[in-house]
Structures are given as structure tokens and as C-alpha cells.
Amino acid sequence: MHIAILTFDGFNELDSLIAYGMLSRISLLGDKDWRVSIASPTSRVTSMNGLTIDAHIDLAEACQADAVLAGSGMKTGEVANDAAIMEQLRFDPARQLLAAQCSGTFLLATLGLLGDAPACTDTTSKPWVQAAGVNVVNQAFYANGNVATAGGCLSAQYLSAWLLARLKGTETAREVLHYFAPVGEKDESVARGMAHIEAFL
Template identity: 60%
Template sequence: MRIAILTFDGFNELDSFIALGLLNRLKADGWKAEIASPSSHVTSMNGVVVEAQQTLEFANEADAVIFGSGIYTRAIAENSALLDRLQLDPLRQLIAAQCSGTLLLARLGLLADMPACTDLTTKPWVVQAGVRVVDAPFHAKGPIATAGGCLASQYLAAWMMAKRAGFETAASALHYAAPVGEKDEYVERLLKVVRPFIDEPAG
């Protein structure tokens, strides 16, 4: 599983880095999540400069794609030259978005009539794009998932792992990262959120 975490200037560190760290817990199983950006370096909303591991076009060949959020997402959503570089295929790929990244999914026509999650700031823009926003941290239908709230990145990672590697493998990876003293409860709560959206888990 090769995963592109789409990361643009003004990105939210929690979105990109939490998903990156959790998904790469499955390296031994052949998983590799990488930061994919439209330029060689991107600067986060708090001034952290990151060197891209992959180009934006890597998303087109990846097995899964995550759209992170950021303070400039609305401008990115209006940048057709940038979005035209993305040719995603939900028949082959898992595609997920967090917070304002949901707006990009809407602009790319990937949400169709499914409800979606986003953050409170982005909600009016997503609604304006014709998408029904639900008051929930996570929602998925088939190969498309959305999450709302910075720390909801853990749900996107958990969903991808459970959907492609099975719940047992996902639980093991999440258990390592979970807080000491509450690991079992933490993992159980995470998987409880994504389980209803996985029809036929692997493994």
C-alpha cells in the first residue's frame, strides 16, 4: 500500500503528520505513506517547512490518498490548474479528506451525493459546494472517507488500515501509538467509530 498524503502550503501539521506516523506503523506489511506536495517544499500554518517526499502527481498512482487541510485550502479549491494535476480513481484507490480537505474532494467531484465531515470553519464552503455536512468526526461510503477536527486524522488512518489490512492488524498498529494506561480502551473507541463504515474488512 502506497499512500499519498496531500500537503499544501499552510497545511495543518496534525492532519498530515498524525496520519503519516500511524500509517507507517505498517511498514513491515509493505505500507508506505509519504508527503506529496505541488512544490519541493511546503510551509505549515505554524511555519514548519517540510520537504516533499513525492510530487502531487504521485497521488494519481498511489493506492490511497489523504487530503489534509490548511489555511489556504479555499484558494487551492479555486486553482483549477493545480487540481487538474490530480486524476484520482475511486474504483482503484481509497480516498480520504480531513477538514478543509473535504472542500477539495467536493471540487473534484468525488463526493457525489454522499454526506461528509469537515471542520466548522470550512462547513459553509462545503455546503455551498452542494455537499451535506454531518455533525460527526468521521463518515465513509465505499472507498471515500471524510473526517472533521484536527485529531480526527486518527480515524482516517484507522479506517484505511482496517479496510485494507483488517481490524486485527489495525488494532496492533494503533495500540503501539495509544496512550499508556488506556491502550485497549483507546483502540476500541477508535475502531468503534470506523467499523460501521467497513462492509467487508480484510483478514
Template identity: 50%
Template sequence: MKIAILIFDGFNELDSFIAAGILNRIKERGWDVQITSPSPSVVSMNGVTIMSQQSLEFVNIADVVLFGSELLTRDIAKDSHLLSRLNLDPSKQLIGGQCSGTLLMFVLGLLNGVAACTDLTTKPWVIKSGVEVINKPFNAQGNIATAGGCLASQYLATWVIYKLVGKQQAEAAIHYASPVSEKVQYI
């Protein structure tokens, strides 16, 4: 199972690292969770530089693609050359986006009729694009999901696990990651 956590310069660490951490709990099933970007290294919104594990084209063969949020999303959304490198297919892939990642999903034609969740900063841009924004932390329809708010990445990760290996594994993964004495509430 190939899973791409897609990030660009200016990425939000919480969106990407929380999802990657939870999804990596399923290694015994052969899951390969990879930080994916268009450049060999990327710098977060807070100045953290990391090495990409896969090139941008990895998303085209991944079984799951999760778009994180970035400070530069509106610029990325206008970069037709960059976006033309992405050939996603929701009939064959699970695709999720968090916060401003939902704007990129719209630009790529992935939100056709799907109401989206996003963060408060991105909400006006997504509405202006014609997407219905709902005031929830998470929404999924078929193989498309969106989440709003930095800590909502747990919902995307749990959704992926639930869709691919079931409720029991999803509960186990979120149980492991959730705070002590709040595990029942999180599940």
C-alpha cells in the same frame, strides 16, 4: 502499497503527521507512505518547513490518497490548473479528506452523494458547495472517507489500515499510538 498524504502550503501538521505516523506502522507489509505536494518544500500553518517526498502526480498512482487541511484551501479549490493535475479514481483508490480537505474532494467530484465530516471553520464552505455535512468525527462510504477535527486524522489512518489489512492490524496500530491507560477506549 503507495500512500500519498497530500499537503499544500499552510498545511495543518496534526492532520498530516499523525496519519503518516500511524500508517507508517505497517512498513512490514511494504507500505510506502509519502508526504506529497505540488512543490519541493511546503510551509505549515505554524511556519514549519518540510521537504515533500513526492511530487503532486504521485497521487495519481497511489493506492491511497489522504487530503489534509490547509489554511489556503479555498484558493487551492479555485486553482483549476493545479487541480487538473489530480486524476483520482475512487473505484481503484481509497480517498480520504480531513477538515478543509473535504472541500477539495468535493471540487474534484469525489463526494457524489457522500455525507461529509469537516471542521467547524470549513463547514459553511462545504455546506455552501451542496455537500451534506454530518456532525461526526468520521464517516466512510465505500472507498471515500472524511474526518472532522485535527485529532480525527487517527480515524482516517485506522480506516485505511482496516480496509487494506484488517481489524487486527488496525487495532495494533491504534494501540501503539494511543495514550497509556486509554488504549482499550481508543480501540
């Protein structure tokens, strides 16, 4: 099972790295067939706050992944207007789980992958997503079939939980949410996280 996290220059660290940490928990628990990769058009990318990381895979390999999560960033508008990058993004919601957070939702909208379904994004990206003809709803998470969107940096936990629930089952999603939740707030955090996604499973 391979999950690719699309990460471009100017990326929001919370979007890509919270999901990377939560989803990678499965590998740490001993599942050798589970892989999570940072996917970028270049070998290295630098975040909006100056953190530079190495990509694990390129965009072509990301298109073959079982699930793809499009993170957010300050340069997503530039990415959406870069034909050389966008032409490489060939996803199939009939075969793959697709998830997007904040301005990542704009990428999926630009690729025509959201259809007529409502979608979630952050307040900054909302006008772009609406201009792409998508109905933006005022909530943290929404899924339609194999495509899910979320709004707000900390909603990465909901996308991660949804992916885990779809790929490994709801108990695994609960266990991972519980592990990462603040001490003293674990039960409430798990309940809140699962409440966001259970209606869409």
C-alpha cells in the same frame, strides 16, 4: 502498497503528520512493500505554524497511489481555486481509497468525488463544503464505499485506522491504534477508534 498524503502550503501539521506517523508504523513493523508519502505541488511546503518539510512525491505520482489522504490547511480555499493544481488531481474511487480531513473534504467536494453521500469536516470548513452541495454531518468520521471523510484535527486517527483496516485488516488497525494511544487509556482508545470505523468496513 502506496499511500499519498496531499499536503499544501499552510497545511495543518496534525492532519498530515499524525496520519503519516500512524500509517508509517506498518513499514517499521517490517512490511517493505508499504510506502507512505507526503505529496505536494512543490518540493517543499510550509505549515500554518511555520514548519517546513520536504515533499516525497509530486501530485502526478500521488494520483497513481493506492490510497490518497487529503489533509487540511489554512490555504485550502486558495488551492481549490488554483486551476493549475486542481487539474493535476485526478483520482478514481473505483481504484483508490480516498480520505479527507477538515478542509481536505472541500477539495474532494470540489473535485466531485463525494457524490450525494454525507461528509464530515471541521467547523471552519463546513460552510465551504455545504456551499459545494455536500450534506455535512455532525460527527467525526463517515465513509461511503471507498471514500471517507473526517472532521477535527485529532480525527486523523480515524482516517488512519480506516485506511489500515481496509488495506491490512482490522487487527492491524487495532494494533496501530493501541500503539499510539495514551498509556492507561489504550483499551478505551482502541474501542472508540474502532467504533467509529467498523460500521463502514
